[in-house]
Amino acid sequence: MRTLQNFVNGKKVSATSDKVQDLINPATGEVFAKAPVSNASDVDKAMQAAAGAFEVWKESTPGERQKAINKIADAIEARSEELIGIESENTGKPIAVTRAEEIGPMLDQIRFFAGAARNLEGKSAAEYFKGHTSFIRREPIGVCAQVTPWNYPMMMAVWKWAPAIAAGNTVVLKPSDTTPVSTLWMAELMQEFLPEGVINVVVGDRDTGRALIEHEIPQMVSITGSVRAGMEVASSAAKDLKKLHLELGGKAPVVIFDDANLQAACEWIAVAGYFNAGQDCTAATRVLVEASAYEDVVALLTEQAKNVIKVGMPDEDVLVGPVNNANQLARVQGFLD
Template identity: 35%
Template sequence: MTRTTASRPLLERITVAEGEGRAIQDAATREVIGHAPVHTTEDLDRAIAAARAAQPAWAALGHAERSRILRAIADDIEAEAEDLARLLSREQGKPLNGPNARFEVGACAVWTRNAADTPLEPEVVFEAGASRAEVHYDPLGVVAAIGPWNWPMMITVWQIAPSLRMGNTVVVKPSEHTPLSVLALVDVFARHLPSGVVAAVSGDREVGAAIAGHEGVDKVMFTGSTATGRRIVESSAQNLARLTLELGGNDAGIVLPDTDVAAIAQDLFWGIFINTGQTCASLKRLYVHESQYEQVVQALADLAASTPMGHGLDEANVLGPLQNETQFQIVSRLVDDARARGARIVAGGHPAPALGPLFFEATVVADIDDAAPLVVEEQFGPVIPVLAYTDVEEAVRRANDSAQGLGASVWSQDLDAAKAVAARLQAGTVWINQHGGLNPQVPFGGVKASGYGQEFGVAGLKAVAAPKVISY
């Protein structure tokens, strides 16, 4: 948790000696990259205490100065972008190219600048003669940022940049699977900030369990599973911390009749297979009208078979491994179950051990029942079940038949028809002729079991602030 400078090589700044930490492996080869520090609940207590002590002075700097510092941090992220991307590629598994490691690091700079540049002025909510009521937004205090392993750097920036802009201090808890990427990112932030304003606590499940209900925490931002999100809600009863929860999804897409399949095929493919399918808001169930069903299935199968997969540092690859053994086993189980049920495996369908121990072929599954676990559960891997429908009413009903509601998409040449379907889908975001595209100015969040609270833009700044009404 000590502050460092950029003069030493990246891994030296964030790793510890072999006997002092936990080995972190290359996701593709399982070779050891370095050793992450293993912090304790006592380290967490110290980090939160330091954050509380630093917060008043940080808030007192004002929006203009905090924004200036965030812009400098964004510049520094760009200056170290290649080293950060190569570390991310090895630890998480995503290739350098395509919508992957370099893309993620670039997004970190973009979202940091956006947090700095988004205006948030006091809002006049009532005015009559000399009477007036304004809503101002004050810092909350200490924000706990608990991140996932699939987009570890980008999602951490989504949590910490707006928090810092609004005058909060932040304690970051990275995933145990990808701590080095987050430690490297926090290192860049910390070198521009007063001591205590941001810190990363790289601990085990005990540390994770302690952070949400910690008496020194005022806000928890969490991205991860619904099961863990429920435990965070329970823990927050201890300190009444405010919550933003992004709990993943089982996103549905609906291809309407008469869609130009050739025109949408690439966008459809990457809506599914971005980050090798390991994205909360990627497309995970695809409903296609029976008139175009085989055409869509074959288009996706052709792309799955031809898209390069392999080690992320190979510039030719754009698909990588599953990040960890647990996720590899989940994907394998779901595909094996689909095969046993008689589903048609049109592309892929098997592990790819020649590439590495955690690689699984890009897989397209057709003729599968809605009740199959591959359809009901979030697979979080390079697999898509494609399901036929006969009328739009049926497609909407089946798409909404899920406990989760993060994202959804509608694909059509008829914008009015697509908008009419989008209005009836139960999701926090519905995209038309795209899936998963995010904009730092556009609010993002889920409904149902996909969590609550919004991030990005003005809504994201308000989510890490305490509204105060001043009436006179």
């Protein structure tokens, strides 16, 4: 059984912590790998590497950054089937859905940020006082500490590192403790096209993430997670005035009036609710229906759940695979019990 390692300063590095945790394939319930639970010392090594790399990467031109990021996109695309298999094993996502709905948009996002590196905007220079010219200069921030969730591991990693690196920053990223595999794979692939230390991945639990956020080096913190986690991160970042980006969980209601096309509405509500096994911050979690249409909507959604939405194993032609982890399964079952 393989044991994962952190990716720091351009190479795989064993954590100094002896603590590990099992990674479980949601489709089989079997342990397929072990992952380190990194400590503050491991985080510090990654931060020092990123800080050193920043002195080089911040001087790269937008064109150089664009070229590197486009090469990363090309390399991921060439090995996309390998990445799909890794993501499915770690998350339980249906292979066909991941191929159709995630890989293409993810590659497009990487290439978008590669182009955006050459299109930074700013206010024009002007003379607001005689003899003085005022202007805004866009400069890289520094090291970015980033934390991603388990529901879209590879895509959320891209949403973090691509804009940060495109803007000339360096990254220390901590993926979810249950789904680190695709992020580590991606970092290793990226290293061919980036200076050592520009992308670093540290694997661990909440305490690892806390050490990441509280470390003195990063100038910006970005997290995708729960509202509770966002509040804790905001409080921690405020102590030394780190820049902050929060993408937090939502509660997405759907409103239906009786003059709507109920059949079409319920078809798309079912997709919105069940896509990615409902593990999505924009999943349709509540349906508010005008009283006169209530019974019809209940019947139509019941039909979708019973006979239309396909559920099964990741290698089957289905929309819904297993949920990601035991805690999530217990949470879903709690809604029914």
